[in-house]
Amino acid sequence: DQQVKQNSPSLSVQEGRISILNCDYTNSMFDYFLWYKKYPAEGPTFLISISSIKDKNEDGRFTVFLNKSAKHLSLHIVPSQPGDSAVYFCAARAGGTSYGKLTFGQGTILTVHP
Amino acid sequence: DGGITQSPKYLFRKEGQNVTLSCEQNLNHDAMYWYRQDPGQGLRLIYYSQIVNDFQKGDIAEGYSVSREKKESFPLTVTSAQKNPTAFYLCASSAFIHLNTEAFFGQGTRLTVV
Numbered sequence: 001d002q003q004v005k006q007n008s009p010s011l012s013v014q015e016g017r018i019s020i021l022n023c024d025y026t027n028s029m030f031d032y033f034l035w036y037k038k039y040p041a042e043g044p045t046f047l048i049s050i051s052s053i054k055d056k057n058e059d060g061r062f063t064v065f066l067n068k069s070a071k072h073l074s075l076h077i078v079p080s081q082p083g084d085s086a087v088y089f090c091a092a093r094a095g096g097t098s099y100g101k102l103t104f105g106q107g108t109i110l111t112v113h114p
Numbered sequence: 115d116g117g118i119t120q121s122p123k124y125l126f127r128k129e130g131q132n133v134t135l136s137c138e139q140n141l142n143h144d145a146m147y148w149y150r151q152d153p154g155q156g157l158r159l160i161y162y163s164q165i166v167n168d169f170q171k172g173d174i175a176e177g178y179s180v181s182r183e184k185k186e187s188f189p190l191t192v193t194s195a196q197k198n199p200t201a202f203y204l205c206a207s208s209a210f211i212h213l214n215t216e217a218f219f220g221q222g223t224r225l226t227v228v
């Protein structure tokens with residue numbers, strides 16, 4: 001039972017354009033959502049998060065949008081840079097649980113072309 | 115520098131042998147976690163520990179064992195009972211449950227059974 005899904009295995013974008021990565025979830029108990037970036041053979045690094053009481057959170061070029069009614073969140077990267085090329089994981093946490101007890105999506109490989 | 119150190123980076127094991135993966139953190143985090151990543155899949159939780167001398171099973175604990183004798187250390191043993199041990203293993207840590215923070219990950223250990 002995949003509670004967090006990233007339905008696009010890969011995304012290719014031109015440098016300077018917007019990258020939009022999508023994530024859907026099914027568990028209504030999730031109240032905190034995170035995006036991690038990962039390079040091959042390395043650990044994930046935290047990018048940005050959003051609490052279920054908000055619908056948008058920005059940090060520089062990264063913005064996460066949350067649509068609770070649709071159980072959908074998205075990560076926007078504007079403008080995209082070649083250094084953004086990596087695997088992006090969406091993760092979710094249920095309320096009242098430990099902060100690292102996360103459920104991850106399958107990941108989306110982002111490639112930004114110069 | 116504060117962080118999470120996993121060792122070794124690469125590990126080879128013969129079938130039928132137990133092997134222990136090391137994870138040490140100096141972030142003063144109370145909670146620690148072990149995740150497994152397989153190709154094309156997201157991270158899946160193996161075990162987690164919120165305080166010293168206590169730990170809980172995650173989603174895929176069968177064939178694994180852990181200990182938490184010190185706050186800084188959370189070693190994972192992959193036993194011979196684990197049917198498909200070849201994978202990328204990631205250790206993470208996080209602060210108290212009531213602090214709004216994310217989980218930090220180590221650089222991972224790639225285990226290959228030969």
